[in-house]
Amino acid sequence: xxxxxxxxxxxxxxxxxxxxxxxxxxxxxxxxxxxxxxxxxxxxxxxxxxxxxxxxxxxxxxxxxxxxxxxxxxxxxxxxxxxxxxxxxxxxxxxxxxxxxxxxxxxxxxxxxxxxxxxxxxxxxxxxxxxxxxxxxxxxxxxxxxxxxxxxxxxxxxxxxxxxxxxxxxxxxxxxxxxxxxxxxxxxxxxxxxxxxxxxxxxxxxxxxxxxxxxxxxxxxxxxxxxxxxxxxxxxxxxxxxxxxxxxxxxxxxxxxxxxxxxxxxxxxxxxxxxxxxxxxxxxxxxxxxxxxxxxxxxxxxxxxxxxxxxxxxxxxxxxxxxxxxxxxxxxxxxxxxxxxxxxxxxxxxxxxxxxxxxxxxxxxxxxxxxxxxxxxxxxxxxxxxxxxxxxxxxxxxxxxxxxxxxxxxxxxxxxxxxxxxxxxxxxxxxxxxxxxxxxxxxxxxxxxxxxxxxxxxxxxxxxxxxxxxxxxxxxxxxxxxxxxxxxxxxxxxxxxxxxxxxxxxxxxx
Numbered sequence: 334x335x336x337x338x339x340x341x342x343x344x345x346x347x348x349x350x351x352x353x354x355x356x357x358x359x360x361x362x363x364x365x366x367x368x369x370x371x372x373x374x375x376x377x378x379x380x381x382x383x384x385x386x387x388x389x390x391x392x393x394x395x396x397x398x399x400x401x402x403x404x405x406x407x408x409x410x411x412x413x414x415x416x417x418x419x420x421x422x423x424x425x426x427x428x429x430x431x432x433x434x435x436x437x438x439x440x441x442x443x444x445x446x447x448x449x450x451x452x453x454x455x456x457x458x459x460x461x462x463x464x465x466x467x468x469x470x471x472x473x474x475x476x477x478x479x480x481x482x483x484x485x486x487x488x489x490x491x492x493x494x495x496x497x498x499x500x501x502x503x504x505x506x507x508x509x510x511x512x513x514x515x516x517x518x519x520x521x522x523x524x525x526x527x528x529x530x531x532x533x534x535x536x537x538x539x540x541x542x543x544x545x546x547x548x549x550x551x552x553x554x555x556x557x558x559x560x561x562x563x564x565x566x567x568x569x570x571x572x573x574x575x576x577x578x579x580x581x582x583x584x585x586x587x588x589x590x591x592x593x594x595x596x597x598x599x600x601x602x603x604x605x606x607x608x609x610x611x612x613x614x615x616x617x618x619x620x621x622x623x624x625x626x627x628x629x630x631x632x633x634x635x636x637x638x639x640x641x642x643x644x645x646x647x648x649x650x651x652x653x654x655x656x657x658x659x660x661x662x663x664x665x666x667x668x669x670x671x672x673x674x675x676x677x678x679x680x681x682x683x684x685x686x687x688x689x690x691x692x693x694x695x696x697x698x699x700x701x702x703x704x705x706x707x708x709x710x711x712x713x714x715x716x717x718x719x720x721x722x723x724x725x726x727x728x729x730x731x732x733x734x735x736x737x738x739x740x741x742x743x744x745x746x747x748x749x750x751x752x753x754x755x756x757x758x759x760x761x762x763x764x765x766x767x768x769x770x771x772x773x774x775x776x777x778x779x780x781x782x783x784x785x786x787x788x789x790x791x792x793x794x795x796x797x798x799x800x801x802x803x804x805x806x807x808x809x810x811x812x813x814x815x816x817x818x819x820x821x822x823x824x825x826x827x828x829x830x831x832x833x834x835x836x837x838x839x840x841x842x843x
Contacts (some may be wrong), residue, residue: 371564374674375674376567376568376673376675379675382576382677383575383577384575385577386577388539388571389433391434391436391533392434393405393433397444400442401443402437402443402444404443404446406446406457406515407449408425408455409425409427410424411429411430412429413429413430416552416574419551421552424512425512426515431512431514434518435515435518436533438488438521439520443485445483445484449479454478455475455504456472456474456476456499457470457482457497458470458497458500459517460498460755461496461615461634461760462490462495462517464484464799465804466758466799467803468484468486469484469806471806473727490519491521491616491778492521494518494590494636495517495518495634496515496541498514500807502821506595509813510556510594516541518533519616528692530585530586536580536582537585538585538586540571540589541572541590542570542589542592542593543565543569543592544556544564544568547574559667560668561812562594562812563814565593567674568676570677577677577680579680580681580682581686582686583686583688584638584688585641585679587639589636592631594812595812597669597783598628599628600626600627600629600649600650600676602649603649605625607623608637609623609624609637612634612695613635613636613775614634614777614778614779614780616696617696618695618696619696621691622773626657628783629783631753632780632781633779638691641685643684643685646678648676650676655671658751659786660749660750664751668750670751698777701764701795705739707739708740710742710743711745712743712744713747714745714746714752714754718815718818718820721822725809725821729823730805731823732825733824733825734796734826736796736826736827737795737798739793739794742761742793743790745788746789749786749787751784753784754782754790754809755780755808755810756780756806757780760778760794761792761793762776762777762792763776763782765791796826800827800831801826802832803833803835805824805833806826808822808823808824809822
């Protein structure tokens with residue numbers, strides 16, 4: 334059972350006069366939602382970092398006679414003490430909250446034996462993983478109470494920080510908020526050859542960030558709801574309130590995962606030093622990048638390095654601004670775009686194991702040739718939880734993709750409110766943002782992007798294999814309340830000339 338002893342931070346909550354004055358704009362943004370958004374929050378300087386950061390255990394595995402690595406996950410209900418002696422009802426995999434970290438190597442075949450010990454159906458989606466549609470864990474792979482599911486696939490992608498979480502249509506936000514999530518780390522020989530920090534829980538640290546609400550005595554409670562979804566006024570990391578991390582190595586690698594259901598973060602360091610980014614959703618960048626912050630919307634990941642000096646204390650923070658969020662002030666104020674948090678305190682030992690310089694070259698990323706694009710598709714994100722004017726229909730295929738072809742997906746947030754976009758099965762490249770080349774931090778492999786209002790993103794992706802006319806993948810907004818409300822579509826990958834077996838939508842040319 335997870336136990337923590339953080340006293341509740343004194344969050345500053347205030348609705349600004351500008352927000353009130355701009356009530357007409359906010360009313361338009363929230364039309365039909367029946368919600369009143371929370372005001373800005375800040376916990377900077379108010380968090381008492383008095384609880385060691387919990388490190389999710391490494392998932393145990395066995396290797397079958399045929400070489401398949403086998404993991405086991407059991408979705409179960411339980412209670413968690415976020416505050417000592419105060420139990421909160423939570424869900425987890427193989428425990429009461431969150432789940433173990435799965436680790437596999439490129440080239441391995443893996444199987445995950447999933448058991449559902451809950452009283453209601455759920456699914457387990459392997460976010461960022463390249464795998465057959467029937468193994469994807471989307472809403473079509475529902476696991477009933479008391480039932481089991483054993484997806485099996487080959488790891489055929491580079492080292493990366495991925496994760497797993499439920500994807501039950503209409504219930505994803507609730508299941509993730511209750512605690513069903515975990516990290517899935519992929520390794521390969523190239524990554525190991527770079528000499529990057531790689532000892533799990535020592536100098537290679539999972540940092541699963543979620544926002545939550547707590548009562549005065551420390552019991553987890555419902556979050557306030559903005560247009561983006563449920564927004565908590567406090568953060569937990571790996572399920573820990575007020576976490577600190579003791580480190581004994583000069584160079585530390587943090588694997589940041591935004592596992593929140595609605596909140597976007599802008600991670601930065603308390604002393605103003607640069608945030609040194611080495612990897613995004615799909616793996617290593619070509620070279621390290623120094624930034625003043627790293628913005629992550631729900632579902633996005635980033636790997637950052639921090640070099641420490643003996644005895645220092647450093648706080649990881651999130652400082653969102655309307656400019657960082659790309660939101661106008663009133664919409665930002667009620668959707669987390671003006672919020673600031675103390676996230677995690679890093680405490681360096683008085684003596685640190687030295688580390689070599691980080692290689693100047695981390696990876697080689699081959700660009701797609703736009704001349705090879707076979708199909709261009711357009712996806713318009715609305716403020717009524719629809720994509721291209723349609724809500725999710727489990728029986729409808731919206732797009733049909735021919736296997737082993739390069740596609741251009743143009744994703745346009747046509748609103749003044751926040752959205753994101755996630756594509757199952759593939760890692761994509763951002764070719765342009767409003768016609769301009771993406772910034773370096775968005776130039777690597779991605780599977781999820783934050784879409785700023787009134788902005789258009791051109792994505793290039795190749796669906797190399799795993800044709801299946803019977804089973805679709807998903808694309809959707811990863812603000813999970815939006816997904817649950819219907820902001821999701823389905824696509825099938827088929828052989829040339831083949832059609833999907835489900836009813837085709839209006840954009841299924843291939």
